Amino acid sequence: MYNESAAQKKYLAGLRHKKWGITAARWGILVVFLLLWEALARLGVIDAFLLSSPSRMAGALWTLARTGELWLHVGVTLWETIVGFVVGSVLGIALAVALWWSDTLCRILDPYLVVLNALPKIALGPVLIVWIGSGMPAIIVMSLLVSVIVTMVTVLGGFLGTEPEKLTLLRSFGASKLQCFTMVVFPGALPTTVSALKLGIGMSWVGVIVGEFLVSRAGLGYLIVYGGQVFKLDLVMAGTAVLCVLAALMYLGVAYCEKRLRARRAHA
Amino acid sequence: MEDALLVFDRVCMRYHQESGETAVLEDFSLSVRRGEFVALLGPSGCGKSTVLSLAAGLLRPDAGRVLLRGQPIQSPPAHMGYMLQRDHLFDWLTVRDNALVGLRVRGKPDAGQLARVDALLESCGLAEFAHAFPGQLSGGMRQRAALVRTLAVEPDFLLLDEPFSALDSQTRIQLADEIKQALAGSDRATILVTHDVSEAISMADRVVVLTHRPARIRSVHRIALEGSPMQRRRDAQFRDYFDRIWKELDVHVQ
Ligand SMILES: Nc1ncnc2c1ncn2[C@@H]1O[C@H](COP(=O)(O)OP(=O)(O)O)[C@@H](O)[C@H]1O
Numbered sequence: 001m002y003n004e005s006a007a008q009k010k011y012l013a014g015l016r017h018k019k020w021g022i023t024a025a026r027w028g029i030l031v032v033f034l035l036l037w038e039a040l041a042r043l044g045v046i047d048a049f050l051l052s053s054p055s056r057m058a059g060a061l062w063t064l065a066r067t068g069e070l071w072l073h074v075g076v077t078l079w080e081t082i083v084g085f086v087v088g089s090v091l092g093i094a095l096a097v098a099l100w101w102s103d104t105l106c107r108i109l110d111p112y113l114v115v116l117n118a119l120p121k122i123a124l125g126p127v128l129i130v131w132i133g134s135g136m137p138a139i140i141v142m143s144l145l146v147s148v149i150v151t152m153v154t155v156l157g158g159f160l161g162t163e164p165e166k167l168t169l170l171r172s173f174g175a176s177k178l179q180c181f182t183m184v185v186f187p188g189a190l191p192t193t194v195s196a197l198k199l200g201i202g203m204s205w206v207g208v209i210v211g212e213f214l215v216s217r218a219g220l221g222y223l224i225v226y227g228g229q230v231f232k233l234d235l236v237m238a239g240t241a242v243l244c245v246l247a248a249l250m251y252l253g254v255a256y257c258e259k260r261l262r263a264r265r266a267h268a
Numbered sequence: 269m270e271d272a273l274l275v276f277d278r279v280c281m282r283y284h285q286e287s288g289e290t291a292v293l294e295d296f297s298l299s300v301r302r303g304e305f306v307a308l309l310g311p312s313g314c315g316k317s318t319v320l321s322l323a324a325g326l327l328r329p330d331a332g333r334v335l336l337r338g339q340p341i342q343s344p345p346a347h348m349g350y351m352l353q354r355d356h357l358f359d360w361l362t363v364r365d366n367a368l369v370g371l372r373v374r375g376k377p378d379a380g381q382l383a384r385v386d387a388l389l390e391s392c393g394l395a396e397f398a399h400a401f402p403g404q405l406s407g408g409m410r411q412r413a414a415l416v417r418t419l420a421v422e423p424d425f426l427l428l429d430e431p432f433s434a435l436d437s438q439t440r441i442q443l444a445d446e447i448k449q450a451l452a453g454s455d456r457a458t459i460l461v462t463h464d465v466s467e468a469i470s471m472a473d474r475v476v477v478l479t480h481r482p483a484r485i486r487s488v489h490r491i492a493l494e495g496s497p498m499q500r501r502r503d504a505q506f507r508d509y510f511d512r513i514w515k516e517l518d519v520h521v522q
């Protein structure tokens with residue numbers, strides 16, 4: 001917009017240069033890693049039967065994609081994760097609201113929350129299978145169980161972090177408790193809530209994959225376990241790679257929402 | 269007494285905690301008339317903010333009465349403005365939306381109220397920042413926005429709890445002038461809490477000096493100065509008031 005000085009132009013150019021360098025290095029690492037892996041496998045330095053190789057993984061993926069099996073597994077796992085994540089998040093936030101609302105309830109339940117938070121929820125897997133049966137519902141419950149506590153605790157922390165003086169101010173205008181919540185507590189804790197969602201999405205993946213390890217006939221977790229049992233390491237590696245990509249994409253989605261939110265807020 | 273807007277009638281106030289109780293106000297009586305500007309001066313922790321919380325209906329006295337137009341205050345009165353040391357603007361709302369917070373608590377602001385808020389923003393030099401976020405504003409601008417938010421609800425009386433103490437000295441004198449100007453001609457009553465003696469003298473009709481906790485009224489000084497806070501500061505008598513009140517404060521520091 002203005003006439004930038006030469007120094008500013010140089011500064012910006014340097015900045016762009018650096019950004020490019022970093023992006024290139026990021027991709028470079030991946031490419032070098034894959035090439036090295038492939039080369040070592042072909043040269044027989046590493047055992048491609050045990051460690052697979054990028055080309056063998058690609059081959060396995062291609063076969064899976066052609067038979068349509070890949071889409072089934074991806075679809076099942078995605079569905080379970082999204083349902084587990086959404087239900088776990090909604091439930092976690094709702095519980096946080098309830099605990100914020102009633103100080104007494106919060107204090108009564110505090111020791112239980114501490115224990116539940118510390119407990120590796122995965123340990124409940126076998127119990128869930130007995131109760132719910134082996135199938136998708138058990139996996140979804142597993143997933144939401146793993147994410148719900150961490151979401152609740154983090155969001156509640158955000159709610160309780162509201163500056164008391166902001167509440168005083170609002171109450172001086174005659175605001176009710178509900179208004180205090182909707183006008184200050186919730187919007188103020190929105191960044192924390194989004195961070196909680198970021199944590200929750202990782203947790204949901206853990207829950208789903210462990211659930212699929214334990215009981216399932218489909219899904220990426222199933223594919224990985226099956227591959228391991230029949231000693232098709234290409235399948236295991238391919239399944240893991242797909243999982244990486246999906247989890248990263250989902251995380252980026254939430255991170256993108258967070259960035260949008262921050263940009264809209266700070267706008268500074 | 270009959271045109272007293274706000275009356276503290278032998279108020280006692282204690283805070284109760286597990287570690288013990290704190291007597292903050294003991295037999296505290298004060299009455300503020302319509303259109304009057306009263307400054308409360310006292311050492312920190314003596315109970316000044318508590319006085320304002322009682323007037324705001326955020327606390328109930330243990331004994332005695334707090335009356336607004338002769339009626340005990342039960343909950344935050346509709347036409348009250350409460351301003352705190354920090355502006356507490358919500359950083360997720362624009363300046364204009366922040367200014368409307370008080371009105372929104374009471375429902376949807378009508379066109380007249382919106383127009384008045386815009387006029388207030390204009391008169392405080394915030395018109396061009398109306399759609400900016402608080403993060404973009406300087407400390408003085410932010411406190412001005414908080415002032416607009418306070419005045420937007422058309423308060424009959426204002427409670428100002430050290431509203432300038434987070435600002436640099438130039439800004440605070442400027443803002444004092446602006447607040448006095450905004451209040452001029454209205455019959456609003458104002459209670460200003462401060463521990464800045466000059467600020468109290470330059471703004472108030474009456475300066476009330478409080479003792480250490482539990483707060484009692486140590487002395488009351490009627491200030492017969494005219495004009496804006498800036499003009500008052502230049503008045504020859506300003507020094508006399510200052511010395512007199514300063515001594516009062518000094519005595520009970522020891
Ligand atoms: N909610 C509270 N619970 C317990 N003690 C409090 C509370 N609020 C204030 N106090 C105590 O009461 C005294 C007076 O407080 P305050 O009215 O804020 O004083 P000031 O505004 O004059 O600094 C202080 O000693 C403070 O520690």
Ligand SMILES: [Mg+2]
Pocket residue numbers: 316317429
């Ligand atoms: Mg105070």
